[in-house]
Structure formats: C-alpha cells, structure tokens
Amino acid sequence: MRPEIREYHYDWLMGGTLKTAANFPRGTKKETEKTYPYIPYFKNVIKTLVDTGDPGVQTLQLLAAYYENILTAHDKGKKCCATTFCNSPVILYAMDIVPVTLEMLTAIGSLVWKRGMFDYMDYCVETGMPETSCSSQRGSQGALLSGLCEKIDFAICDTPGVCDTNANAFAFLSEYLNLPFFQLNYPSSIGDDRSQKYHVDDYKSMIAFAEAQSGNRLDYDRLAEVLAEVDKQDALIADLEDMLMLKPTPINPIYNMMLYGGRFCFSGHSRYTKLLESMVKTAREKALSGETGLKNGKENLRVFMSYIDHYTVDLNFFNYLEERGIASVGSILSRNFRDNSPYADALAGSTYGIDASSPEAMLDSVAQMNARLPMVRSIRGPYDQKGMWLEESLTFAKMYQADCVIYNGTPGCRNTWGMLKPFARDIEKHGIPCHIMNDDAFDDRVESWEVSRERLDEFFTIRGLL
C-alpha cells in the first residue's frame, strides 16, 4: 500500500465525508448549488441523492450514522462485529453490538470515492487473499487488514453453504487478525422441517458465541422491541413492493438501493423505519397522481436485476437508468420475504413470520428471517430447484412485469458464475430476454462503466427493448 494512503484512517475518512454530506442538504438551495463546484468528485453522488428528495437526504444521514456508530463503539463500551450483508444486524442491535458490514463499507467507498476502493482491494491481495476473491469484501477487508480502521472484536458470517468466497474472506480476516470467528452454515434446501431446525440450532450457537464475545446476554425484552420495529419495517417494505408493481412505478430506481442498504445497516432500528416512511410517503404521492418515479417522467422499460446493482463511482448505473427511462423492479437484494408478501404463495416455504410471544418463538422468527436474507435464501441449492434462484427470478420478473432480466455481480462470485450461463438460458426459454454484465459491481478496473453502458445499450437495442 502506498504510504500516502496510510496517512488516513479509513473509517474516519469515510465517516467524516458522510457526516459532512449529511449536513449538506441543510443549507438553502442557493447554498447547495454554490457548494457543488467545491466537491467535484462527490458531486454526482450527493446531487443524485439530494435530487431524490427527503429519502435521499435520509439515506445520507443513515450512512453517516452507520459510520458514527462504528467510530464511537469502543468509546461507548460496545464491541464491533465484522459481518456480512446477508446476516441481519437485528440480533446484534438486540445485544448492543455494533455491526461492521464489509460489503456495505465496500459499496459506500466505491460509490463516494473517486478512486474507488482499489488501493484497499489491492492491499487485501498483498496480505494473501487471492485477487480472484470477491471484491465486495476485498475492499473493506483490505482497509481492515491494513490497520486503518476501528478495531474489530470478532467476526460472524453466514455464507458457508452458499458463497465460498464470502465465507472464505471472513475466515481469512479472522485468522489474519486473530479474531474469534463464527460461521452460520446453511443447508442446500429451505422451507422443509429439517432445514428449519438446522437454521434455529445454528442460530442459537451463534447467539451463544456473540454473548461470549460481547459479554452481553441476549435481552429478550430488547429483542421483542427490535422485532416490533422489524415488523413495522416489513409493512412499509410491503407497501413499496406493492407500488413497484404499478405501471409506471412510482419507485425511483435508487430507492431499491436505499431499501436494501438501509436494511443491511439498520434493520430493526428506528432510523431505517424513518427512511422507509419517507420513501413510502414520496412514492405514494407519485402513485396517487399516476407519476413514474423516474425523474425524466417517462417509464420506457422495466428491468429486474437478478443479482445485484452496480456500485462504482458516481452512482453511474442508477443515473443511466434515469437517463434511459428505465425502471428497476429490484434485485435479489430488494425483497424481504415476509410471509404476507404478494410472492409468498408463489414461493411457498421461502418466507418468514414474526412471532414475539415467547423467547423461543422470537429465536425461531429471527433465525428463519436470517435464513431468508438475500443470496443465502435462494442461491444455496441448485439454481433450478424449488424456490431457488431461477424460480425466484422468474416469479419476480413476471409478477413485477419486467421486460428483461439483467445479471450483474462480481467475477469473485463463484456461486453464480458457476451456473450463470445455464441460468440465463433458462430465463430466455421462458421468453424473457436476459443480459449478463461482465463488470465488477465494486471495481471499475475489471470493465469500465463506459463499456458496461455500451453493452447495456447494445442489449436493449438488439432485443428491441428500447
């Protein structure tokens, strides 16, 4: 790593940037406009969010608060737990532990920093992680390994059985930094009694581990409060999911990212509820007047992202969708799989409920919810099995009237690239055009955004979609 990079504490750098950004919209419109020339490399991100209205401003505040929690955790006597996006922070909040979600931190760095997370990704490789490992962990992992972040006290991941590269990143990180480590492991099936029991047994072991590492006993009254907040959030998410079905949809493409980003950071926390309320309010107003959520006022196309969105510099991907009048009906990260969702019947056994009537019921609820987070729910077994990725993608593409399915991911994603070509072929067999993006969602060096954009345009043109 270059010495210049080492001059900056990474968490403080990001935390400071986001804190300033969160204050930015508090000025007058004139002050805001006058400030943009002074932040040329951050302008596109902040402008995109500010122009989205209150939900965008809330998102900035939420991200700033997330970093603030990390930066102040130890001063407040709390422990920091490195974890992954598909492991819900709910249980950690219930135990007063601060989650440090590697993929979120990499995504934030990729979005807001002109140079992206390249230096940290490369440093991670210098320490011994293969360059072929997933960039979504490799960015923030590099920063952690370089000692430029707040100290991590222990690590929990829940991807063994689902994603090797993710699980391997956490195993390496904990070994390299000598951290206590726990892996939640998922079987290849979901919804059957055996799998359900395995989820709960494993989850209980994880709680015992977290209790031992944090010194905090799980407070069931606190867990009930957190689950009540999740319940509220799920209802708001259901509203947003319903409005995604409208044509044109009042949901702006970037709302999808706000929805899942907020969930990964603050599920069960009032901050996320506030963001969702703001999103629902804004979208509902548009829905009532029959408006599209797209800023250009016209919905030309609807895409379903079968995996993840694209996060490198300047929110380019989301701005591209806006430019072309393309509505996104979400990605694998968007849905919450609550049992009252409109797709619950179509994907039987794939959903969870919340029952706070007893400690056992709460544990069961939170374990089953965790097992239904993105990726760990539907990419655990063979993709064409009941309830898995193909069925999920087809269900959403049809239910939300998508004109096409687009895959975007990272080259480090062995679990999808291992079967992506047959998957895309199967989607096409159902009459839905499918495009595979060859970029890295977190690393522009793999394929520049300009090339990704050209390929998207080519796909839309050749398939007669735009």
Next chain:
Amino acid sequence: MDEFYDAATRLNCQAIRDWQATERPIVGYTCSYTPGEIFHSVDILPVRLKGIETEGMEIGDTYYGPFICSFPKCLLQLAGKEKFMFLDGAIITPGCDGMRRLDECWRKAAEDYKGILPDFFYYFDVPHKSENHGMAWYIEELRILIKKIENHFNVKVTDDNLADAIKVYNQGRRMLQEIESLRYRDDVVVSGTDIFAATVAGTVMQREAYNQALRRWLEELKNRTTSLSAGKKRLMLIGSISDEIELFRMLEENNDAIVVGENLCFGIRHEGNEIDEHGDPVEALGRHYLQSSVCPRMYGKYKERLALLKQKLDAARVDGVVMQNIRFCDLHGAENSLFERDLEAMGMPCLKLEREYGPMIDVGRMKLRINAFLERLRV
C-alpha cells in the same frame, strides 16, 4: 506398480473394465467427503472422478462461467465427451462452489449432449461444520443417501455389510499409513510419485483387489534398501485438488528433490486415518469423514489444519513446502497464504504457486520457480 499407474493415469483403466465385465454398477463421486464404504458394502464400485485426459475445454467453458477453477470444468468436459459413460451413478458434493455447480452444469449439458447423465445423479449435501447439529445433519444425509442407493440399485445396506466394508477400507488405510511412515526415514526408498499414484489408484480400484496389490507392494518396499533421498531436498506438496501424477514427477524428475509428503484431497491425508469399527457404522463414517476438517471448506478450522500440517512436516523432516492453488480456487489460495506466513515464521521455506489444473500447461513456468526454490533450499 503398473496396476496403480494404470488406475491413476487412465480413465478407462483395467480396474474399471474388469468391474464392468461383472455387470455390477459403478458410481462416481467428486469429493473426499463421500464415503466409498457405503457403495462397497453393496457391491457397487465407487470411483472418484478425475479430470485427467482432458483434451479441450469447449464444453466446460460453455456451461461454466469464465471465473471458475479448471478442475470441475475438466470433469464437465469429460462428461460431455462421453468419457464417463461407464458410470451408473454420480454423487455431486458441495466441496466448493465450483464443484457444487457441476450438478447444474452436468444436468444442463445433458440437455444438449444426450445420454451423458448417469441414471442415478445425486446431490449430497455436506455441511461446513462438524459440531453437534452439523454432524447430525451429515449423518442424516448419509442415511438418506443410503436409502436412495437402496431404492435405485435395488440393494440393501445393512449395518453388518457396512461394518465389513469399513474393515476392508481400514486394512488399506493401515497399509497406506505404513507406507507413509517409510517416508519418515532418513533414507526414503520410495518416490513421492509412486506413493501418490498408489493412493490415487485406491480411489478407483475395487477395494479388496487394491488391498492385495498394496500388500504386495508394501512387502516389496520393506525389502528395498536403495535410498532415493540421499542428497536430495525433502519436499511436501499441498493445496488445491490434484490427481496429477505428473505434478509429482515434475518435482522429482530433476533428481534434486523427493516428495516425502503431500496434503492433497486425493492423497493419504484423508485415506490414512482409520474408521472406528465399533458401534453404529453410519455414525462412525460420519465422524471420520466430516470431523477430519482437513479441507479449507471447513471454515474456522485453520489452526487445526496448521497443527496437522506441522505434525506431518516434522515427521517427514521436510525441507520445503510447495503450495499450489488452481486459479479461482480461493479456498486454498487464501489458506496457502496463511500457511506461508506461519510456516515461514517457523523457519520452513515455502513456495506458493498459482496454476491451472490439467495437462501441465504451466509446466515451464512452474519448473522455473521450483528450480529457484530448490536453489533457495540449497543455500
């Protein structure tokens, strides 16, 4: 040795042809977490699938994406080229993400290449942890697998014939352990290439026949007096999956080095330990196969693996470790880096190589680096 080399280096080897002549079934498997004993107990020949003899990658590349290790791609290529037509069944295990996707890729390829999918095609769900519920899950998976085999092949797996199979396999394991101990001596009388070939042959040959051949060979080895190790550096080979005898030959061919140990999933590391012959045989199999934690797919067990490796390095008095990983094999790639860090700190020289699996396309580059490594050991 000829029969070992034949079984280890040819897909359509004599051992398979002999078995086919008896019209009894053959089931292939992809990972060392699949107990061969179950098949053996009902007169099915278990054959671990190898990627050797691959002559192209057009089928492997068609179904798999570009960022996947070349070993499962070779298996798919061979399946597509009808090289596994001797199989009546195949067991796919989630050893790693690349390998688990062989399930879908093989099935989907069979839509285009008719007849390449064995009638019995089974996804065997091995957990990533061996404690409590992990072990319970695995044992239940074994029982489900047994049921499926019984139903498909119209056989009955009983505790008695399973216990007998365990005994037969243990005989072989004990002999492999004896052979392994010959490598611990000052004067090593057997090459690493020969031992690896003999071990790989065990994943193909009918077990009683294998044990007999192993017994004959062991007796011969015990009478050998000519040292093959004098003046040579003692190496250990570890890392990603490999069934490539040529890899060992390359390390030993220049007469500067002898391989006195390996830590590979086709090697003795898994075959060398005996299974408990008392109690419930399915549970005994479960404990042996899952608890060994010898593969980096068992996350969080690095320290156990390091300790095991260190023990082997000490026993064989190894001078240097060659650690290889196939490109896109992140599990071994990352673990090799940790091994390198920790072993070098203990004073053990290490060479880390990234390579492609297959017909030794990297041989020139690898030879160069191995020679440089041997120079380092000589200084």
